[in-house]
Amino acid sequence: MRCRWVIRWLVLSLGILQGCTHYLANAPLERYDRQGGYRFEALQPGPGNTDTVFLCLTFSGGGTRAAALAYGVLQELRDTTVTADGGSRRFLQEVDCISSVSGGSFAAAYYALFRDRIFQEFEPRFLRRDIQGELLGQVLNPANWFRLMSPYFNRIDLAAELYDGTVFEGKRYRNLTGGLRPFILVNATNVALGSRFEFTQEQFDFLGSDLGEYPLARAVAASSAFPILLSPLSLKNYPSPPGYEVPASVRNAMKDAATNPRRYLWAKDLLAYQDKAHRPFLHLLDGGLADNIGLRAVADAYTRGFIRRRINNGAIGTLAIIVVNAHTEPPENVDRKENPPHLATVAMKTATVSMENFSFETIEFMRGLAGDRTQAQQDVAACQRLLDARCPGGPRLTAFPREVRLHVIEVNFENLQDPKEREFFLGLPTSFALSDHQVDCLIAAGRRLLRASSEYQALLAELGGRPREDAERAAGFPSGGCRASQ
């Protein structure tokens, strides 16, 4: 009799425990302020950040491999000085925005939160840890079993707790260092819409939600929620606060289905969140599903967002975008066998092939935009020269407020000259547990590839930039080398 009561008590307690376990929800927005919250315009440039040089970084997905490569690029920027437009300063201080996906989001969020501390802490705290082993340990811990039985608490919430406690110190978006740039755009993918979702107040306005109280760890967890291995991360879509109005740009873009389908789809995706009755929740997966290099967010900012406004207002003289792409090509043997690949291989190829093609097209799209602007500036200047020569004292053509010099720079393992080195890096796994040697190689590769880029060299020449003398040694590969035969 007593035993039955104990069992009933236990079942009841566990039921209550399970029922109470719920993911940490995003907070509703009490008051709408179109200038407030975490958005680019609310941030100040900070010391050493000139407005005329506008530098954006994009960090791709690829687990620890992507985070280490991005970290190497940050080191290289730290160890490079530029002198044009504002005196000698570290190039890292010029970073205005970082857009990131999946593994790259760990480096982006850590730098935005802790700045130079990243160079002392990020390696032991993230790069050289077996994160996936620790995640598995959390899942296998009996204390978490009942929490995971709750329909409102999933593996992604355990992952977010782990990142929050051991990497991001419980920091929220409102803690991002003193309202200074860089502005970070952590990207995830909306499962239902299949569209890019960015953790910015501009996006959260459509959810009637306050990003300021949201932990960065949860944003990074959503950004790196690789399908099947991790569950989607859920957000609540609240009623809009009093005074909220859909931005005029979104309302106008809804008229552009024929004129500009890309702008129309951007607006349509945002307005989907206004359907509060049918979409009270949204579920997010790895940002790589929508854009695995994080460049789409910057391209959107260039075509219609904060970069566009700064260009048209004459603030930007040099715009540089450094795309840190940790794309790999693991050894392939499908074509060696007569029988077709099995289901798992087909599923993986289905998920990744289109993603890689899309990444390539996105970089070409951005290069095209940069080329169009350069061409337009050259056309106006050439016609003005012709007019001045043939018609001295004649009319002045309408000109841009300022000439912008644009640079799209890609850091990519394909650019390694040595075939064996290239093979080594292209064969690295996508994992949250790499060896110390692999991490050392990746950090050095980030530095070396950036420095070797001819477009980056042109940028440095324009800005009077050069790497610090002792940085040459740091960009060298570790002892033992990083070659495929090893």
Place this chain on the structure above:
Amino acid sequence: MEYVVVRFPGSRPVKIDGEFNGRTGELIELEAGTYTISLGAPPNFTPESQQVVLKGTSALNPKEVVFDEV
């Protein structure tokens, strides 16, 4: 990308879809589409705002949008 120039007797910030985005008398570069164009304060101009569709322009042949002083 598309190009628009906003004309007004004096130099004035231009508002595009409610955001400051360039000045009068200068080339403003935007993606193709529909925009509501107005000017910054003081409100001594007419019309109050204009809706334009940008398509098929170039830097040498931008769309012209004219505001009069009142």
